[in-house]
Amino acid sequence: MTKSSELVTLVDDNRITEITNKDKLREYLNNSPPEKWIKEHPFAAGVKYLPIDKTETLLDTIFQDWRVEIKSVSQLAQSVCTVVRLHYRDPITSEWTFHDGVGAVPLKTDKGFSAADLSHIKSDAVATGAPAAVAFAIKDAADHIGKIFGRDLNRKNTVNLAGIYKNAKEPETDDASSSIQKLEQAKTIEELKQAFMGLPREIRLSKQVIAKKDELKTKLVKEIHENPKNTAK
Numbered sequence: 001m002t003k004s005s006e007l008v009t010l011v012d013d014n015r016i017t018e019i020t021n022k023d024k025l026r027e028y029l030n031n032s033p034p035e036k037w038i039k040e041h042p043f044a045a046g047v048k049y050l051p052i053d054k055t056e057t058l059l060d061t062i063f064q065d066w067r068v069e070i071k072s073v074s075q076l077a078q079s080v081c082t083v084v085r086l087h088y089r090d091p092i093t094s095e096w097t098f099h100d101g102v103g104a105v106p107l108k109t110d111k112g113f114s115a116a117d118l119s120h121i122k123s124d125a126v127a128t129g130a131p132a133a134v135a136f137a138i139k140d141a142a143d144h145i146g147k148i149f150g151r152d153l154n155r156k157n158t159v160n161l162a163g164i165y166k167n168a169k170e171p172e173t174d175d176a177s178s179s180i181q182k183l184e185q186a187k188t189i190e191e192l193k194q195a196f197m198g199l200p201r202e203i204r205l206s207k208q209v210i211a212k213k214d215e216l217k218t219k220l221v222k223e224i225h226e227n228p229k230n231t232a233k
Contacts, residue, residue, distance in 0.1 A: 020205070025092055027148025028062070038153060043105060050150035052135040057143050058149060065089035068138055071100070075131055080129035086141035093201060101141025103133040179203045180212045189220050195232045 037054045041047035059066045066088035073082050081104040090097050107125040142149040179199050186192035196204065196213050203209055 018127040020092075020093055025090075025145070029148055030151070031148050033148050033150055038150075048150075050139060050153070052139055055149060057140065059088065063088040063091060068134075069098075070134060073133070075107075076104060080107045080126060080133045082130065082133035082137045084134060084137040084141060084143050086138060088145075092196060092205075094204070099141040099144040101137040101139065101143070103136025103138070103140055105129045105132045105136065158214050175203060175209045176206050179206075183209070183213055183216055186216065186220075188219060189224075192216055192220060 031052055033054070037050055038048050039051055039154055041049045066086065069085040069087060071083040072223070081100050081102065083100065085098050085100050087096055087098045107129055108122040109125070139150065143151040155203075182199070183192060183195050184194050192205065192213065194210075199209070
């Protein structure tokens with residue numbers, strides 16, 4: 001398993017280890033976050049959490065394609081409560097999936113007063129509380145993805161994950177060759193992308209096909225650089 005110290009370097013260098021199958025992805029996601037990232041929760045005594053900037057960095061690094069959908073913002077008791085849906089693209093299957101999350105922060109009041117006394121709620125309580133609630137909701141949704149997002153920070157007696165998925169079987173040579181021919185017909189990077197994404201999942205995981213796709217992409221990029229007038233074609 002990758003060590004936490006290595007994860008820090010990987011994220012700081014804006015790169016991650018090669019992930020070629022579900023087992024490797026799940027192994028990566030189920031590393032504990034680096035100790036120096038973990039903070040004490042500002043509103044819950046004795047509770048540890050991962051700050052939102054670390055969560056967003058991990059989402060950028062591991063998934064790259066992700067977005068947040070705000071489902072609702074409301075007042076619950078004396079707090080601002082937010083429900084979000086975190087969408088992200090699986091780097092193995094290229095399919096979109098999501099997790100929902102809930103976040104809440106207490107309304108800020110004048111010192112010594114309860115939020116039940118509406119006359120002492122600060123004027124910026126909602127303006128600052130709503131974004132904070134959204135941040136906690138994003139983190140709550142990301143917790144479902146894996147331990148690296150802080151899922152088990154406040155749990156005891158957790159168990160380690162044992163991988164059950166094996167490396168995808170390399171497709172038959174004829175299938176790979178046929179797919180490569182389709183890729184070679186692409187005249188632009190966009191056509192190459194569409195051709196690759198149109199291949200069956202097991203073909204997209206073929207090292208032979210991936211290598212050819214990367215080779216063709218490099219060639220097209222070079223052609224665009226040498227002939228900028230053809231960029232829009």
